Amino acid sequence: MKKLLIIMVLFCSFCKANAQAQELEQLALNIEKLAQFKQILTNLKKAYEILYGGYTTIKNISEGNFNLHQTFLDGLLKVSPAVQKYKKVADIISLQLQIVKEYKAAFSRFKNNTLFRPEEIEYLSKVYSNLFSKSLQHLDDLATVITDNKLRMSDDERLQRIDQIFTGMQDKLVFLRQFNSNTAVLGIQRSKEKNDVDVMQKLHDVK
Structure with a gap:
C-alpha cells in the first residue's frame, strides 16, 4: 500500500x-x-x-x-523673328500677286475674243476662280504658320511648312501660265481657221 x-x-x-x-x-x-x-x-x-x-x-x-x-x-506657340523674316514668306505673297495679275489679264483677253463661245468663257471663269481660291488658302496657311499662338511647331517645322506653301504657290503659277498658253494657242488656231475660211470665201466670191 x-x-x-x-x-x-x-x-x-x-x-x-x-x-x-x-x-x-x-x-x-x-x-x-x-x-x-x-x-x-x-x-x-x-x-x-x-x-x-x-x-x-x-x-x-x-x-x-x-x-x-x-x-x-x-x-x-511663339514664332521666332528668323521664321517671320524667312525670304520665302515674301516670295509667297509675290507669287500670289503674280497669279492674280496674270489670270485677270488673260481672262480679260479671252473674254473679249469673239472666237470663244459663252460656255467656254464660263469654264475659264470657273478655272480662274478655283485657282484664285486655292492661292488664297495658301496665304491663310502662311498667316497661320507665322502668327503667334496659332500652331505648336518648332522653327524647323515652320520653315518646312513655309517651303511647302511656296512650292504649292509656284505650282499654281506654273499651271496658270500653261493653261493661259494652251487657251491662247486655241484662240490663235481658231483665228487662223477663220482667216482661212474668209480667204476661201473671197476667192470663191461666196461672201
Missing part, C-alpha cells in the same frame, strides 16, 4: 512537471510568434515608407516634367 502511494505521488509529480514543461514550451512558442509578428509589422512599415516615398518622388517628378513639357509646348 505504501509502495502504491509512492508511485501515485511520483506519477502526479511527473504529470505536473510534464504540464509545466508543456506550458513553458507553449509560452516559448508564443513569444517566438510575437517576435515574428513584430518583425512582420516592422517590415510592412518599412515597405510602406519606401512605397510612399517612391510615390511622392514619382509624383513630384511627373509634375515637374509636366511643367517643363507645358513650358516647351507654350514655347512652340
